[in-house]
Amino acid sequence: MTLAEQFRACWLIATFGIILFTAGASILFWNEGRAVRKTLSLDEALNDAVTLNPENPIESTYEGRLIHIFGTLVTDEPLTEPEYMIQVNSVKLKRRVQMYQWIEETVEHRYGESISSVESEDRTYYYNMDWRDYLIDSRNFYIRTGHHNPKSFPVESRLQVAERVQIGYYGLGAAVKDRINTFVELTSDQRPEDPAVKLHSGLYYHCNDVWNPEIGDVRIQFSFAGLEGEMYTIVGRLEKGVIVPYQTSLKSNVLLVSKGQLTLTEVFKLEHRSQRMTTWTIRFAGWLLLFFAATATASVIHVALSESRFLSRIAPDPAYPVTANFIMSFSLALLITSLAWAFHRPWIGVGLLLAAASPFLYCTRGVGLYQRVN
Numbered sequence: 001m002t003l004a005e006q007f008r009a010c011w012l013i014a015t016f017g018i019i020l021f022t023a024g025a026s027i028l029f030w031n032e033g034r035a036v037r038k039t040l041s042l043d044e045a046l047n048d049a050v051t052l053n054p055e056n057p058i059e060s061t062y063e064g065r066l067i068h069i070f071g072t073l074v075t076d077e078p079l080t081e082p083e084y085m086i087q088v089n090s091v092k093l094k095r096r097v098q099m100y101q102w103i104e105e106t107v108e109h110r111y112g113e114s115i116s117s118v119e120s121e122d123r124t125y126y127y128n129m130d131w132r133d134y135l136i137d138s139r140n141f142y143i144r145t146g147h148h149n150p151k152s153f154p155v156e157s158r159l160q161v162a163e164r165v166q167i168g169y170y171g172l173g174a175a176v177k178d179r180i181n182t183f184v185e186l187t188s189d190q191r192p193e194d195p196a197v198k199l200h201s202g203l204y205y206h207c208n209d210v211w212n213p214e215i216g217d218v219r220i221q222f223s224f225a226g227l228e229g230e231m232y233t234i235v236g237r238l239e240k241g242v243i244v245p246y247q248t249s250l251k252s253n254v255l256l257v258s259k260g261q262l263t264l265t266e267v268f269k270l271e272h273r274s275q276r277m278t279t280w281t282i283r284f285a286g287w288l289l290l291f292f293a294a295t296a297t298a299s300v301i302h303v304a305l306s307e308s309r310f311l312s313r314i315a316p317d318p319a320y321p322v323t324a325n326f327i328m329s330f331s332l333a334l335l336i337t338s339l340a341w342a343f344h345r346p347w348i349g350v351g352l353l354l355a356a357a358s359p360f361l362y363c364t365r366g367v368g369l370y371q372r373v374n
Contacts, residue, residue, distance in 0.1 A: 017296025054168025
């Protein structure tokens with residue numbers, strides 16, 4: 001069978017495989033480019049950074065420099081929820097609101113199903129009541145009678161952010177405050193003055209009966225992040241007394257925010273570790289797409305390579321499809337990765353390229369031995 005005949009015989013699955021290959025290759029190449037830029041940017045930032053004592057007055061000589069500080073958070077004014085007697089000195093205060101609503105669930109039943117078609121189809125609709133932090137539109141329900149949800153929340157969720165946050169003499173910019181996201185549940189020591197609001201298990205209920213809520217009842221949970229007095233380590237650019245993201249020569253922003261007291265080397269090691277985890281997660285996703293692409297196009301690739309006596313040695317073996325597809329997809333992933341690294345770290349690129357070519361070099365050696373024997 002020729003290549004054209006084989007492609008026509010499985011054109012749909014082969015086309016799908018080509019799409020998967022394009023997507024996987026694009027993801028891998030983008031991810032490696034991102035990883036290279038991030039690694040080089042972190043190395044550049046580490047060389048440029050200087051450690052300062054935040055308790056000392058700010059010196060103008062460090063304006064625009066990348067600085068490393070650690071110390072306790074200080075907020076200007078507390079964040080409050082007066083109706084619930086809540087007041088906390090923190091970077092953020094979050095109010096999460098949930099409303100008791102009708103929920104529609106469907107179960108699809110199929111009867112008289114055959115290989116070619118489904119003769120009849122029916123669905124069963126179930127309606128339950130539960131807490132949700134988003135509005136469910138009951139106008140789209142199949143059975144609307146007796147299942148009406150409110151059209152809006154009586155109390156909205158919101159996030160308060162302290163306007164002024166400092167570590168010593170240094171202010172924290174908006175980007176730094178955005179990185180402080182370790183929330184802890186908060187409950188006030190005082191009960192709300194409004195008798196309609198009930199406090200139970202750290203939640204504030206707007207209802208008549210906590211144990212038997214009705215449609216439209218609301219419960220609220222409060223949490224905070226960045227409590228005043230907590231120790232944080234910050235690495236960023238100093239701009240008019242405020243720490244903001246630092247832009248490297250590769251146009252990559254560097255802003256490191258970690259809870260606790262960390263040295264300059266430790267905070268960069270922590271960021272490198274986080275970047276490696278992200279990079280390997282995306283690498284696995286890209287390789288998985290290449291593996292499925294190789295599986296979908298295995299028959300076409302086998303016919304294409306089998307037309308050459310030399311290339312036939314590296315053609316996927318139909319007797320071991322999973323192994324062959326794994327080796328091919330793994331080699332392709334390494335090849336794409338090596339191309340991304342070759343421009344910035346040549347030795348890493350060459351090493352990855354040899355690893356990618358090793359299965360093919362082994363098969364080439366087999367061809368040479370075969371030719372000498374014959």
